[in-house]
Amino acid sequence: MHARTMLLSLVVLVGGVGVARPELAELPLRVAAPAYDAVTQASVRNLATALQSYSLDTGGVDTVTVEDLAGWGWVPQDTTAVTIWVSGDEFRVLAQDVRPGASAYEYTNVGTGGGPADLDVAASRVDEPVAGVTIRPLTAG
Template sequence: MHGRTMLLSLVVLVGGVGVARPELAELPLRLAAPAYDAVTTSSIRNLATALQSHALDAGGVEAVTVEELAGWGWVPQDTTAVTIWVGGDEFRVVAQDVRPGASAFEYTNVGTGGGPGQVGVSSVRVDEPVAGVTIRPLTGG
């Protein structure tokens, strides 16, 4: 009986702190961020492969659509904000899971002549990213 009372007290305490301090309520989600990041980096690599494949087939990526990328095996995640800049056979992608604590990642082949690029943590960080895909022209790198 004493154990149940302690457990109930702990639940009330954590719930009360979560109401008083909303950032504490996000703590479990922030702890899961590394798992979100692993999914994001895998997705961004798949997207880069789809973009490179499309560029080889179509001669460039300027007019690429999400539907065409799906034909090359990349489908956006429901919880990821993705921005793709395209020009010629070069592209830059920034992707971030929209859940709290997730990092933004970038893949670019700009300056490689359309060859393979690299994934890295992006300096671009959106505080409240919105899930979806935006495709923009690549201007000035």
């Protein structure tokens, strides 16, 4: 009974503060961000595997589509913003969950001779990510 009272008090406090200070209403979502990040990391790894498999099968990733990647086992999450840059057999992926506090993750095989590379936390977050997948040409620079 005491635990329920404390939980109810916390909910009321967070709700009341959220009305007074909207940025504080996001606090519970920011606390959950590590869980979103784990899902994003797994999705990026699966995407990289799908891109590598597609490239091996077709000779490159220049013409890859989201539907093609689904055939290799990767389906985008409804809450993730994903940008894929492609050129020949090289690609770069940047993905971030759109919910507050989530980190952006990057995977690239550029400069690795088409081999595996490490998944990195991107240097900066996308300011206001929008869920969906964008595929663009990879250009030098």
